[in-house]
Structure formats: structure tokens, C-alpha cells
Amino acid sequence: MRDDVRRLSRVLALVAVIIIVAQAAVRPALAQDVASATGQVACTIDAATPKRQFRAMWLSSVANIDWPSATGLTATAQQAEYRSWLDLAQRQRMNAVVVQVRPTADAFWPSPYEPWSQWLTGTQGGNPGYDPLAFLVAEAHARNLEFHAWFNPYRVANHADPSRLAASHPARQHPDWVLSYGGKLYYNPGIPAVRAFVQDAMMDAVSRYDIDAVHWDDYFYPYPVTGTALPDQGTFAQYGTGFTDVGDWRRHNVDLLVQEMSTRIRAAKPWVKFGVSPFGIWRNATTDPLGSRTSGLQSYDAIYADSRRWVTQGWIDYIAPQLYWHIGHPAADYQELVRWWSATVAGTDVQLLIGQGTYKVGDSSQDPAWQDPTELTDHLTLNRSHPEVVGDIQFSAGDVRADRLGAVSRLVADHYRRPALIPLAPGRGGTAPAAPTLTTADRTPTGVTLAWQAGTTATTTGYAVYRLPGDGAVDPCDLADARYLLGTVRATGSTGTFTDTTAATDGTYRYLLTALDRQHHESVPSDARLVTPAAGPFSVIVDNATAGFTASANWSTSASTAGRYGADYRYASPQAVSDAAYFSATIPADGSYRIEVWHPASSAYNAATPHVVLAATGSQTVTLDQRTGGGAWRSLGTFALTAGTRNVVAVSRWSTTGGYVVADAIRITRA
Structure with missing residues (x-):
């Protein structure tokens, strides 16, 4: 019964969003960019193809979560891996990457303050043989992707043994700066010298590299460990003058870090943005009437992060709360938190991005809601009803690439169909250049x-x-x-x-x-x-290796069977799931087109592979026996297609017969 109620509330919530979006679509909206150039022009905006929308993924380096994939790789291998992540971002029509470059008080650049990161060579202080940060920024900019440098201000190590740190590590040179808590090491946020030092270490990267933003995540004071008090009473006694409550003092320390870093960034490079991705709940309304209608951990009280104040004071340019809960979650409903954060940034110059829990999709240990391939795309549909939301960041890159349940492909198809410009950051200056x-x-x-x-x-x-x-x-x-x-x-x-x-x-x-x-x-x-049109009739071939082909990670690549088109083909086991391989093409004009497919043939292949043609008159399914007839063009028929770039043919896994289904190539010819 509880599941039924949850599903009903979810459906009603999405229906409300769809109604709001539909009303917005038919109500003329002011096209800000065009209006600034051509006068006040009222235009109808397609909510599915926004002109500006921040789209990014986090690339985690700590513990080699995403990049580099392992310690000790050669510089060439590290660089090739990073380029492949940027290629993924481009395929998903993202316009930024958020890359962790100071994961554990060590550096991904030759820092005069801290040693080389252990996650590069396996040894903290080990020189990787090149300047990773310079490379990371240059490669992102070559693809016109914004580069947000992700720093962790206070984390020193994911262990509690200072002797395992590099001999030159500041935490070993200043052991009085370090807190050991919950089996990990942290810089003590209550020591003014620590606050100045971590800022200096991060500002070194800001001043020396062409980054677009400084990005912090949710680690400030450590997350609480049950039954264990933070060992900072001596620091409070020494530096807590004027405070009677240690919690207020700790929040003050974090506030100073945020405020001072903001001031230093703006003084050094006014165009560099400053963003924070805090834990998704500031406070619950049962604790504070200004809080959200939630009942989860409160970052204000647990880790002393007064993220609401950073917004209202304008110390940051964007906030990207980690809303890693599903729609309808009983303690932390995604819909409620988007509403609360939207209300919090309203009337300020702080932009709202949403941190998406992509890592939960398809994970059997998570709530059953994350077994629904539409959960993620539903999040972005809901976001449309809150104009304060200007984009999303996916955690993390490896989960974007895994595309479990086809959820990321669905999100991209529904919300990232076209590229998008980065939203303008109020207060960061700049003016439109002259027209080229x-x-x-x-x-x-x-x-x-x-x-x-x-x-x-x-x-x-x-x-x-x-x-x-x-x-x-x-x-x-x-x-x-x-x-x-x-x-x-x-x-x-x-x-x-x-x-x-x-x-x-x-x-x-x-x-x-x-x-x-x-x-x-x-x-x-x-x-x-x-x-104007080129001479000759229209005909186009889309191979599984070209840009017009998309498929989830469930579709494997092979070149073992003869009769394939091009170097290889894709195949998958039949299963009753919505996990098709898509062939997209640009159709020049409305009309009739002959569609043919090419595949290798094998007795191990499917006897009735569904080919769904997305025609102007509706989807039409044609099944082919892929056990025979390979190595040649096979006709699906002639269909009415409309002009534009879109998916034309989907090879479906939803077959009742055994044997692999194969997706190799299609040919579209004007009839």
C-alpha cells in the first residue's frame, strides 16, 4: 500500500510539473539574449531545448574513482583516459566538467604549498612527469568546456596515520594543525593559520591556471561519528573568544573560509566563479521554520555548514546542493528540496544547480525508486517548473558512462537534445563581443x-x-x-x-x-x-561507429562475424527492457524515404529482431531474421519522415526469441 501511495504522489507531482511547463510553452516568454541584441522581442521558448543550461559531471580523483583509473599510469595513459572523459561529456552535450584537483591536501599541479597527489603515481610527492592541471584545463577549453577546479579545503587523508603522508606534507610539518577523527585526518578549521594556508594553497591554482571556477563539495567539518566528539575543545578555548556555543563558533569558522575565499578570488580574477556543492539539507522545518519540509541530517548542525547564509550574503556564485534522493522520498523528497533551494536563491545573484545522484541508478542496494530508468529524467522535468534551477551536475562520470538501465541516455534524449550555452553569472562582469x-x-x-x-x-x-x-x-x-x-x-x-x-x-x-x-x-x-542542396539524390549511411549511433553500455562491440558493415558492430542479449540502440540522421525535407539495414548473419543471432522505424505517422516495427541475409542491405520498407535531426531507427532488445540482436548500420534514401 505504501508503494502505491508513493507512486500516486509521484505521478500527481509530475502531472503538475507537466501542466506548468505546458503553460509556460504556450505563454510567450522574453528571449533575453535576442532581446538584448534586437530589442524586446517576445518569443515562444521550447522548454526541452533551453538556450542556456549548465550541464556537467564530477570527475573524482580521490581513491581513483574516475580519473586516473589507477595509480602509476604513464602520463600518456592518464592523458588518453582524460580525453575519453571529455569525449563522453561532448557526446552527452555537456558544457562543463568539474574535476577534483586537490583531493587530500595534495595537488594535481606543481604546488609550492603541498605535495603531488598520491592518486597520480601511487606515492604522495611523486612527480607524474607533466603538469596535470595545465593539461586538464587546456583539453577542456579545446572542446569549449568550462573547467571547474574541485578542491577539498580540509581533508588531509582517508586514514589516521600521519607517518603515511609525504615527509614534506604540511600536516607533518604542523602536526598541531591536524585533527584525527573517525579514522581520518583533517585540518582543524578553527585555527586561523590553517584557514589562511588552505586558501593560499587553492589560490595558487587560481592565479596560475586558466580555470573557470573554484568548486567545493560538502566536506567542511567532518561528518559526525556516533559517540565520538570532535577533539577541538582546546582550539575553541584558544580561538573561541566571543562565542559561548561551540557550534556557532564552528559555523563562524566555515563562514570565514567561504567569505575570505570569495573575496580573494574576486580580487585576483573577477571572472572566475566560486561554487559550493553542499549536503542537500540545510535544516529541517521542525528545527527551524526557515528550513525544508524534510527530516534528514542537517548540515547546519552536523557539519557546521550554513549554506543558506552563503547564498543570502552573496559570497558564492552558484550553489549545487547534492539532492541524492528520489521523488517522494519520505525523509528528503527531491521535489520538496528543489522547491526549498529555489526559494532560497530567489532574489539573489546566486545560481542554483542540482547535484544528481546518478550513482544510485540501477544499484540494487538503493531504494526501489532507483530501479526506474525514468527517475533521473523525471528530476529534470520537475526542475523546469522552477526557473531558478539553471542546470545539473551528475555524480559521477563513471556512472554517466555506465548508463545503467539506459537512464542517462533517456535523460539526454529528453533534456539534452540540443547543445546549450552556459548560463550568465550575475556580478561577474563582461559584455557581449562585437559580432563576427x-x-x-x-x-x-x-x-x-x-x-x-x-x-x-x-x-x-x-x-x-x-x-x-x-x-x-x-x-x-x-x-x-x-x-x-x-x-x-x-x-x-x-x-x-x-x-x-x-x-x-x-x-x-x-x-x-x-x-x-x-x-x-x-x-x-x-x-x-x-x-543550397548538393547535386544528386539524398542518401545517408549511419554506422554503429558514427556520431549518429547511440546505445547503452549493455550493447557490446564485436568484429568477430564476417559480413559486418565497417570495422565492427554492436550486439546485446534479448530482454524485455526498454534498451534500444538508436540510429539518428538529419532528414533534409519532409517526404518518403527508403530505409535499409545491414548486419552480419549467424546462427547465434535472433530470428525476429525488432526494428522500430520512428516515422512521421508513428512508430512502425519490422522484424528481421538476423540468422540469414547478412552482409547486404535489407529493406525495411518506405516510410514518411519529417525534416530535422532525430532518431530514425531503433533496434530493440525486446524480442521473444533467443539469440543476440545486432545493430550494425542503416541506409536512408529519398524515395
Whole structure:
């Protein structure tokens, strides 16, 4: 009965969100970016393709959770692994990464304050042979991804033995700075010299590297251990003048760290943002009327993090509470916490991002709600009813890549269908650059290649590229959301190029370009360049190895069977789950198209593999016996398709017969 009630309340909550979003979709909204350039233009915004939305994942280095995957890898191997994470972020249409570079009071750069991190070489103080932070930032920026440097201010070690630290470690040089608690070592937040030192250590990275943001997580004072008191009474006696309550003093110490770090960042580099990802509950309403309608651990009281105050005082630029609970959770309902945090940031210049518990999806040890592949996507649907929410961060990168239950693929399909610009950060300055000049847009053997000249090289750090269907005048509302945004490109000088590899050969398009400064202010658009159809009929092949193919980690890769198209193919066991492999293509115009598939054949393959064609008239399923007929194009039929870039064919695992289902390649030809 309790499960039924929970499901009902969840459904009602989502219905309410859908109604609100639908009302917003039909109510004309002010397109802020376009309005600033063209006057106050009222445009209808598609909530599913927002112009600006922060999209990121955490890359954890502590204990080699994500990167590097193990200690002692060569520099070349470490760099290759990191590039693969950035490739994943791009495939998921993210625009930022949050990378842990100071996990345990050690550094991922040659720091004059702290030793090299043990998570690089396996030995704290061991030189990895290159400057990881310089590499991390440069590679992210080459893909025009924001780089948020993730620091842990006070954690020294996940063990309690100081002798295991590098001999040069400040915690060994200043043993009086260290607290041993719960089997771990921490710097003592109550010592002013400690507070100054950890700031100096982090500011070294801010001043020397081109990071976009300083990011802290939820570790301030240690999480409480039942029956064990924090051993800081002596520190309180020495430094707690003016305080009668040790809890108030501890919160004051953390407040000073946040406030002082904010001041130092803004003085050194006004464009660098400062964000914190605290534990998701500040206080419960039963304790404090300003709190949320929850009944979980209170970070204000347990770890002395007054995160609400950091928002109201404007000490930070964004807050990303870790809302790692499902919709309808009895003690910490995701819906209630999004509501509370939205109300908390309302009227301030602090942006609200949501830390998503991606790691819980498909984990049998978690609440049954996390066995639902729609839980994550439902979170982002709910977020749409709170305009204060400007994006999400997924914890962590490994779970994004694992894509258990296909939940991440579903989230991307529902909410990240198009790229998005980074939301503007109030109070960080900057102005829109001058518009670039789009000099050429020409068809080439690989697509449509654009070339441009910068308008203002001094302030331009990137460009946004748009492709509009058809010809004629450009409606400013075409740029009000991201429906026509192809992507962004990092500026590398006074000129630039971009090749659109998804343009249909028989499509007619208008290309536009805008310039972005490092705070993501957008210029007015360039003049449009018209591209007309190439000679010859339209036909496109999408292979399992091309950008138009997506499948979850449940689909394995093989090259063992002859008759495959290209280097390899994908296969999976049949199962009654919604876990299809998708082939996406850009259809140049509404019309009829012949669709064919290619696969190798084997007696071990499925006798009735479902191929779902997502036609204009609705989904149509055609089954093929993949035991025979391999190594050639096999027709599924002729179908009505609408113009645009979308999934066209899904190879489903939902088959009642045995044998692997195979996804290799499709061919779409204008009939």
C-alpha cells in the first residue's frame, strides 16, 4: 500500500510539473539574449531545448574513482583516459566538467604549498612527469568546456596515520594543525593559520591556471561519528573568544573560509566563479521554520555548514546542493528540496544547480525508486517548473558512462537534445563581443565548412554556430532557444572554421554565428550564409561507429562475424527492457524515404529482431531474421519522415526469441 501511495504522489507531482511547463510553452516568454541584441522581442521558448543550461559531471580523483583509473599510469595513459572523459561529456552535450584537483591536501599541479597527489603515481610527492592541471584545463577549453577546479579545503587523508603522508606534507610539518577523527585526518578549521594556508594553497591554482571556477563539495567539518566528539575543545578555548556555543563558533569558522575565499578570488580574477556543492539539507522545518519540509541530517548542525547564509550574503556564485534522493522520498523528497533551494536563491545573484545522484541508478542496494530508468529524467522535468534551477551536475562520470538501465541516455534524449550555452553569472562582469563576420559557408566532401573573421579578438573566447532550415529572412526568435544551435567552438585567434558534418546533401540551410566572451555573453548574430542542396539524390549511411549511433553500455562491440558493415558492430542479449540502440540522421525535407539495414548473419543471432522505424505517422516495427541475409542491405520498407535531426531507427532488445540482436548500420534514401 505504501508503494502505491508513493507512486500516486509521484505521478500527481509530475502531472503538475507537466501542466506548468505546458503553460509556460504556450505563454510567450522574453528571449533575453535576442532581446538584448534586437530589442524586446517576445518569443515562444521550447522548454526541452533551453538556450542556456549548465550541464556537467564530477570527475573524482580521490581513491581513483574516475580519473586516473589507477595509480602509476604513464602520463600518456592518464592523458588518453582524460580525453575519453571529455569525449563522453561532448557526446552527452555537456558544457562543463568539474574535476577534483586537490583531493587530500595534495595537488594535481606543481604546488609550492603541498605535495603531488598520491592518486597520480601511487606515492604522495611523486612527480607524474607533466603538469596535470595545465593539461586538464587546456583539453577542456579545446572542446569549449568550462573547467571547474574541485578542491577539498580540509581533508588531509582517508586514514589516521600521519607517518603515511609525504615527509614534506604540511600536516607533518604542523602536526598541531591536524585533527584525527573517525579514522581520518583533517585540518582543524578553527585555527586561523590553517584557514589562511588552505586558501593560499587553492589560490595558487587560481592565479596560475586558466580555470573557470573554484568548486567545493560538502566536506567542511567532518561528518559526525556516533559517540565520538570532535577533539577541538582546546582550539575553541584558544580561538573561541566571543562565542559561548561551540557550534556557532564552528559555523563562524566555515563562514570565514567561504567569505575570505570569495573575496580573494574576486580580487585576483573577477571572472572566475566560486561554487559550493553542499549536503542537500540545510535544516529541517521542525528545527527551524526557515528550513525544508524534510527530516534528514542537517548540515547546519552536523557539519557546521550554513549554506543558506552563503547564498543570502552573496559570497558564492552558484550553489549545487547534492539532492541524492528520489521523488517522494519520505525523509528528503527531491521535489520538496528543489522547491526549498529555489526559494532560497530567489532574489539573489546566486545560481542554483542540482547535484544528481546518478550513482544510485540501477544499484540494487538503493531504494526501489532507483530501479526506474525514468527517475533521473523525471528530476529534470520537475526542475523546469522552477526557473531558478539553471542546470545539473551528475555524480559521477563513471556512472554517466555506465548508463545503467539506459537512464542517462533517456535523460539526454529528453533534456539534452540540443547543445546549450552556459548560463550568465550575475556580478561577474563582461559584455557581449562585437559580432563576427561569417565569410564563407561551402559544401565540402565532409559536410558544410564555415569560415569567419572575429569582430573583437580581445574579448571573444568562443563562438556559437547556428543552422536554420530553409531560406528567407531570419526571425530573431529562431535564436531564442537552442533548437537550431549546432554547438560552440573555442576561439583560437582572429579567424576560425567549423565543419557541419550532419548537414544533409539535399538540404537548404542558413548558417549564423555569434561571438561569446568568457562569461558567455553573446553578440548579435552575423549575417546569414545560404547553403543550397548538393547535386544528386539524398542518401545517408549511419554506422554503429558514427556520431549518429547511440546505445547503452549493455550493447557490446564485436568484429568477430564476417559480413559486418565497417570495422565492427554492436550486439546485446534479448530482454524485455526498454534498451534500444538508436540510429539518428538529419532528414533534409519532409517526404518518403527508403530505409535499409545491414548486419552480419549467424546462427547465434535472433530470428525476429525488432526494428522500430520512428516515422512521421508513428512508430512502425519490422522484424528481421538476423540468422540469414547478412552482409547486404535489407529493406525495411518506405516510410514518411519529417525534416530535422532525430532518431530514425531503433533496434530493440525486446524480442521473444533467443539469440543476440545486432545493430550494425542503416541506409536512408529519398524515395
